[in-house]
Structures are given as structure tokens and as C-alpha cells.
Amino acid sequence: MEKRLYEALRKEELCLYYQPQLNAYTKTTEAMEAFIRWQHPKYGLVPPKQFLPWVDKTELIVPLSRWILERACTQNKAWQTNHLQPILVSVNLSMAQFYHPQLVDIIDEILGTTGLEPQWLELEITEAVILKDIKLTYQVLRELKSLDVRVCLDDFGIGYAAVSHLHRLPFDTIKIDVSLIKEMDDKPENTTLVSALISLGESFDMRVVAEGVETRQQLNTLGDLQCQTMQGYYFSKPLSVEETTQFLTINHAELFDNLG
Numbered sequence: 001m002e003k004r005l006y007e008a009l010r011k012e013e014l015c016l017y018y019q020p021q022l023n024a025y026t027k028t029t030e031a032m033e034a035f036i037r038w039q040h041p042k043y044g045l046v047p048p049k050q051f052l053p054w055v056d057k058t059e060l061i062v063p064l065s066r067w068i069l070e071r072a073c074t075q076n077k078a079w080q081t082n083h084l085q086p087i088l089v090s091v092n093l094s095m096a097q098f099y100h101p102q103l104v105d106i107i108d109e110i111l112g113t114t115g116l117e118p119q120w121l122e123l124e125i126t127e128a129v130i131l132k133d134i135k136l137t138y139q140v141l142r143e144l145k146s147l148d149v150r151v152c153l154d155d156f157g158i159g160y161a162a163v164s165h166l167h168r169l170p171f172d173t174i175k176i177d178v179s180l181i182k183e184m185d186d187k188p189e190n191t192t193l194v195s196a197l198i199s200l201g202e203s204f205d206m207r208v209v210a211e212g213v214e215t216r217q218q219l220n221t222l223g224d225l226q227c228q229t230m231q232g233y234y235f236s237k238p239l240s241v242e243e244t245t246q247f248l249t250i251n252h253a254e255l256f257d258n259l260g
Contacts, residue, residue, distance in 0.1 A: 002058045005051060009060075009067060013039050016071050017238035018089075018248060021209055021231040024222070027253040030229055031088035031209075034072045035238050055097040056096035065097050065180065066106050073114040075241060080120075082250045090152060095129045099136065101126060104143045111147065118148035122173060125151070127159045130136060130169065138169060142250040145170045152209075157197050174201045178212025180230070184205050195225045 008014055020031035038046040058068050069091055076089040082192075097103065111118050123144060128135045130153075144151055152173035157180050176197050178226075183190045194210070201208035210222050213232030222230060235255060239247060 001051070001054045002060055005055065005058075005060055005064070007054050008038055008040075008076065013041070013066075014067065015039055016068065016075070018075075019198075019231060019238040020236050020244075021088075021090075022255065023228050024234065024259060025228055027251075027256050029087055029248060029252070030078075031090055032244060033090040033092075033124075033238075034068065035258075036068055041087075042105060042249075051096065056094050061096055061100060062102060062106070065093075065100070065103070066110070069107060069121075070110045070114065073110050073191060076120055077114050077116045079248060080116075082246070086120060087248070088097060088120055088150065090124055091161040092124045092154065095125075095132060098125050098129050098140060099133070101134055103140070104147065107144070107149065108147055111149075119150065122150040122152050124154040124175070126155045126205070127153065130165060134165060140257050141170050152207075154211075156201075157193065163200070166200070171204075171206055172238075173209060174205040175209040175211045175231075177228075178232075181210050181212045181218055181222075182214070185215070185217055191221060191225070194222075198225055198227050209221065219256075220259065224238045224258075230260040 015037050017035045017037055020029045021031040022028070023030040036048050036052070038051055040046045055061055072089045072091050073201065076087070080086055111121070138139065141151055151170065152175060153171045153178045154175045156174040159176045167176040176194055180190050180194055184194060198208050207229060208227060209229045209231055210227045211231050212218055213222065213230045213234045215234060219230065219234055235252070236247060
């Protein structure tokens with residue numbers, strides 16, 4: 001698998017797809033989350049869960065991390081150069097990627113070579129990453145913040161342990177976990193929990209993103225809870241570069257008509 005992935009990098013079989021995050025207040029696209037895909041010549045488009053776990057166990061982690069970050073930053077800079085609205089591009093980091101000693105230097109180098117201003121790059125980590133080593137997490141986050149990039153806590157609300165550290169970890173964004181959003185319709189207590197998480201994030205002046213919005217009812221509930229930013233299949237699936245570019249040229253205000 002490691003050898004085949006090296007070949008995939010060399011043969012340019014890997015690509016990034018992007019899923020929009022929309023702002024319900026401005027009714028515009030606020031960010032794009034990047035997802036890696038493998039365009040396998042035999043098996044077609046392979047999702048990351050089928051090959052990324054191998055990467056963290058090999059030396060491929062550095063070249064692949066560099067490729068993902070460089071491709072995402074290059075693409076975002078290209079959108080800006082073509083006078084599309086400035087947006088964040090968000091890249092997920094696995095535990096091995098986040099704790100790799102070369103991470104900060106790689107990001108600094110990529111920002112320099114691509115010309116992307118750092119405030120347009122956001123890096124996502126999960127609660128599991130934080131809990132592995134709180135002290136080291138804080139150190140890495142401070143180094144990342146010294147580059148002026150943004151950092152996001154993903155899957156927020158399912159483990160609760162990160163809440164106790166939220167006040168001293170320099171996150172810019174929290175993403176409410178998809179499972180909590182999906183169960184709002186059937187479990188009223190989840191709506192109360194989501195409301196509390198939104199208020200918590202806003203009290204720390206963080207951008208709050210509701211992940212996994214799929215229905216109009218979920219959209220309306222989140223609107224009532226004054227959740228500003230949302231992501232999910234209700235708005236769009238992950239898109240190819242060409243589809244994403246087209247998405248950014250279209251006004252999507254009608255998705256929020258009569259919100260609430």
C-alpha cells in the first residue's frame with residue numbers, strides 16, 4: 001500500500017474535493033473544507049478512510065501532508081487571483097500529522113511559496129488529538145498561531161473533555177459534531193446541547209460551524225438557535241475543483257429563504 005500510494009502521488013492520481021460552509025447571516029460561502037480523494041485507475045474515486053490510516057504509519061506522512069496543504073493553498077490563492085470572494089480553506093490534520101515535528105515549518109514554507117495570506121488557511125484537529133498530550137498540543141497550537149493561520153476543533157460536543165481546555169487553547173473555530181445535528185429532530189435534548197455549544201463558542205469569540213446539516217428542519221432549528229455557519233449535504237456534497245469554482249460564482253441566498 002505504501003508503495004502504491006507513492007506511485008499515486010507521482011502519477012498525480014490524488015485530488016482534493018471541497019465542501020462549502022455557508023454563513024446564514026450573510027448568505028454567502030464562508031469556507032471550503034478540503035477532502036483528499038484517490039482517483040484509482042481500477043477502483044475509481046477512493047475515499048480517504050480506505051487509505052489514509054496507512055499513511056500515518058509510514059514515511060509517506062510528510063510528502064502527503066505537504067501535497068495536501070500545498071494543493072489547498074495554491075487553489076485558494078487561484079480563486080482569489082480570479083477575483084472570487086475570499087474564503088477560508090480548511091484542512092484536516094490527523095494525530096500523526098499534527099504532532100509531526102516538521103508540520104509548522106512545512107506550513108510556513110507553503111504559505112511563502114503559494115503567496116496565500118495565512119488568515120485564509122484553517123487547520124482542523126479533533127478532541128482525540130488534544131487529549132493525547134495537552135501540553136504538547138498547546139505548544140504546537142501556539143506555534144501555528146504564530147504563523148497567523150487559523151485552527152479549528154472538529155467533532156466538538158461528543159467527548160466533552162475538550163470543554164475544560166477550551167479557554168486556554170487558541171482555537172478560532174469549533175465544529176459541532178454531525179451526530180448531534182442529525183439527532184436534533186428526534187432528541188429534543190440534543191437541541192438544548194447544540195444551543196449550549198453555540199453559546200459556549202460565541203462566548204469565546206469563536207466561529208461556530210454546525211456540521212452535517214441535511215434537512216430543512218435542521219436548518220430552521222439552527223437558525224432559531226442563531227447558528228451562523230453551517231455545512232452539509234443540504235447545501236452541497238464535496239465538490240471537484242471545477243464544481244467548487246462554479247459554486248463560488250453563484251448566489252445561494254435562496255437556500256436561506258424564510259429561515260426559521
